[in-house]
Amino acid sequence: MKNRQIVITKFGQPDVLAVRESLVPQPQIGEVLVKVAYAGVNPIDVKTRAGLGWAAAQNKDNLPWVPGYDISGEIIALGEGSDRFIIGDKVAGFIGFPLQGGGYSQYVCVPESALSFVPESVTLEAAASLPLAGQTAAQALENVALKDGERVLILAGAGGVGHIAVQIAVAAKAEVFTTCSESNLDYLATLGAHAINYQFASVSERLEDVDVLIDLIGGDAALDALKCLKDHAKVVTIPTMSAELICEKAKLLGFSATGMLVDPSPEQLDAMLYMVSIGLLKVEIQHIYPYTQVIDAHIQIETGHTRGKILLDMQC
Ligand SMILES: NC(=O)c1ccc[n+]([C@@H]2O[C@H](COP(=O)([O-])OP(=O)(O)OC[C@H]3O[C@@H](n4cnc5c(N)ncnc54)[C@H](OP(=O)(O)O)[C@@H]3O)[C@@H](O)[C@H]2O)c1
Incomplete structure (x- = not known):
């Protein structure tokens, strides 16, 4: 063999x-x-x-x-x-x-x-x-201890990490906003998010008073999204290459900010597989x-x- x-x-x-x-x-x-x-x-x-x-x-x-x-x-x-x-x-x-x-x-x-x-x-x-994408989404949201009714902005909600993060945040009863291209607007709306077309205008022109930013894009899109946040907002930036820059800028603006590296956890994967099995996660x-x-x-x-x-x- x-x-x-x-x-x-x-x-x-x-x-x-x-x-x-x-x-x-x-x-x-x-x-x-x-x-x-x-x-x-x-x-x-x-x-x-x-x-x-x-x-x-x-x-x-x-x-x-x-x-x-x-x-x-x-x-x-x-x-x-x-x-x-x-x-x-x-x-x-x-x-x-x-x-x-x-x-x-x-x-x-x-x-x-x-x-x-x-x-x-x-x-x-x-x-x-x-495993990797789902646990990144779950751990990013654990990191900010998302609360009922909080306004969370997830950049790149249609991707591997993003589509899971959107569903977990919706299940946590947050008000979920997410960015995507025109072709993904309907898809993300069906997951329960307010989908914002980043091709139409920058997110900072369309959204304010955000409590939590989950950044899955980094760079200029993340810097622009910082303008949507309210005082004392929390930021988790996932792409490692720009994490230092985004955290530095966010902290200068008075937000709490962290990068992260996903940590494999079979117990967490058990929980996510269970959520899929009962239809809570697609x-x-x-x-x-x-x-x-x-x-x-x-x-x-x-x-x-x-x-x-x-x-x-x-x-x-
Ligand atoms: N630190 C860690 O432990 C860790 C773990 C996992 C992933 N990551 C990093 O996190 C990032 C996301 O990972 P992923 O697996 O979700 O990637 P992915 O599946 O390749 O993401 C693709 C998605 O990004 C969206 N997108 C592209 N440009 C965008 C923009 N300007 N604004 C909003 N959405 C945009 C696309 O939506 P449209 O087609 O609608 O544009 C597409 O659905 C990657 O950089 C990855 O390396 C880090």
């Missing part, structure tokens, strides 16, 4: 991604072997492939390197001492974050403690969409690419206009 994996052969354009064949790994003590059904594709994978950010810096002497942090699939072997799952269980996980990666694989060994059981009513596609998947078309998947993420998530089908 062969294990096909996608590797970053060197840093560069999407065509540096290649399929490599290796042996199927054996699970060690406390690990399980997962036959991966779907791997999630995230902007960090694309940035790392391009040689940008700390995951690239840390792995520059470690190429070829297998990216990917989101997986769903089926347990097909148990290592010694692994007894949380049985063979055949459907699982999902946020694995190898941030330095190890490994999700773009047909078979991967994972510590059983890193995995969540996928309920029967949740598809493996939805399960692979949630995962949007724009497209599933066969793993052999990983280059197209990266090109799509690089457009910056993906609605919801992009997945790789690892078994086709």
